[in-house]
Amino acid sequence: MQNIYPSLQNKNVVVTGGGSSIGASIVESFANQGARVAFIDIAERDSRELESRLRSSAHPPRYFSCDLTNLASVQQTFASIRQHLGPINVLVNNAANDDRHTLEETSPAYWDDRIAVNLRHYFFCAQAVVGDMKSARAGAIINLGSVSWHLGLPDLTIYQTAKAGIEGMTRGLARDLGQHGIRVTCVVPGGVRTPRQIALWHTPDEEAKMLAQQCLKARVEPHHVASLVMFLASDDARMCTGHEYFVDAGWR
Known part of the structure; x- marks a missing residue:
């Protein structure tokens, strides 16, 4: 049972x-808080199923289809969301994708695509909302x-480069936007048990290794x-900005 933040x-x-x-757990949690939620994805079936499952919420979340690597589409989508919300x-x-890759097989085109998928849109989505937040003198x-x-995990160099960049971006934006009352933070998940991870990477052997390296001997779930x-996101965190907050069961 999650806390309720008025x-x-x-x-x-x-x-x-x-x-x-x-992402779906985050959408559902905001809906349970009574927030008005719009969510962006390219996974049509999963997104429509989530919309349907949450349609009885006080403010049913609404799905917007958008390829976040297409920055013109990002601008148009945020304009549509603003009209709705x-x-x-x-x-x-x-949004992110942790496909595995090796140094030897990586082309410049693949590098550019992975950075676009995992890093670039974070900056431009922030750019798309900052005007609203500056006007309100508040935002998260x-x-x-x-x-x-x-941890330096294998076969994830570009993904990890992007994720390291997100922490740097968080600190830079927090400095630039703090004078406007806007807070910027970074949540750092550990090995979260999701259907994708279970299907592709988290074999029983890998799970055992992960648990052995965690201080807490239980899997991190999306709702955590x-x-x-x-x-x-709440006012309870009104003095939290510019930092990373881990939810990884103490994975070292």
């Missing part, structure tokens, strides 16, 4: 990559990082990440 009620929230896994109070930059931008680059996002 300050999130009726807030206008955008979540990228909100159709499944961690009004001025945006909270942005959660969550929450970026999703990853414990992977802190969503709980931290709710706190950081």
Whole structure:
């Protein structure tokens, strides 16, 4: 059972990559707080199913299809969301893809694509909402990082480069936007148990290794990440900005 934050009620929230896994848990958690939520994704089926499942919410979340690597489409989508919600109070930059790769097989085109998928849109989605937040003299931008680059996991160099960049971006934006009352933070998940991770990477052997390296001997679930996002989006976190907050069960 998550805490209820009264300050999130009726807030206008955008979540990228909100159709499944961690993003879907974040969307559902905001809906349970009474927030008005728009979420962006390219996974049509998952996103429509989430819309349908949450249609009885006080403010049913609404799905917007957008390829976040297409910056013109990003601008158009945020304009459409603003028409639907009004001025945006909270942005959660969550969308990412952790495909594995090696140094030898990586082409310049693949590098550019992975940076566009995992880093570039975080900056431009923030750019798309900052006008609303400056006008309100308040707002929260929450970026999703990853414990992977802190650990130096194999076959993830570009992904980890992007995730390290997100933490740098968080600090830079927090400095630039703090004078306008806008907070920018970064949530750093550990090995979250999602359908994708279970299907592709988290074999029983890998899970055992992960648990052995965690201080807490239980798997991190999507709702654990969503709980931290709710706190950081709320007024209870009014003096939290410019830093990373881990939810990784102490994975070292």
